[in-house]
Amino acid sequence: EAQVTQNPRYLITVTGKKLTVTCSQNMNHEYMSWYRQDPGLGLRQIYYSMNVEVTDKGDVPEGYKVSRKEKRNFPLILESPSPNQTSLYFCASSRAQGVAGRRNEQFFGPGTRLTVL
């Protein structure tokens, strides 16, 4: 089954304790992305990656790191989490280059709800 998986699904942590949220896709997609979703602010992009070893900042990258050592994995790292990073996080993947005449669907993981105390 084609899917994007994220772990953990729920996490409660304390300020300053480093954490990693994993993301994996089995569709051989080049493009992967992290978003955070907050009430009243909607969906905002944190970081994205066009391919292995190629990452770039999205709209709200401060306080986050990513890496793309393998095509299927795109972990999100919070080196020193703070309460303002309490949010719902989504990983997504898609092809990086479209095929003429075909839509490019982005597939989303189920989300990780993070609470930083």
Added chain:
Amino acid sequence: GEDVEQSLFLSVREGDSSVINCTYTDSSSTYLYWYKQEPGAGLQLLTYIFSNMDMKQDQRLTVLLNKKDKHLSLRIADTQTGDSAIYFCAESIGGTGGSYIPTFGRGTSLIVHP
């Protein structure tokens, strides 16, 4: 998200039609999408329209595209409580130089009440 704008909330009565609106800025958009996020879940593609079309209908869903005004809408006929969700508009740019990667709006929360 700033290239694609949509209002944050819409409330309708069960059985009425819902119309969710979206505006986008890039006139070279090739595909325009509607994604649906049900409570507690990730986003899933609901429907899409190619930029050379004005309208697309799929059962209770009608997508209208006004390229001149850069306006996209999603109409849900006979709205049911199960349609309560957040609906995201997205655009992608194809062709030479286009990445085909969708850019998302911030989402419209559709609330359906009895």
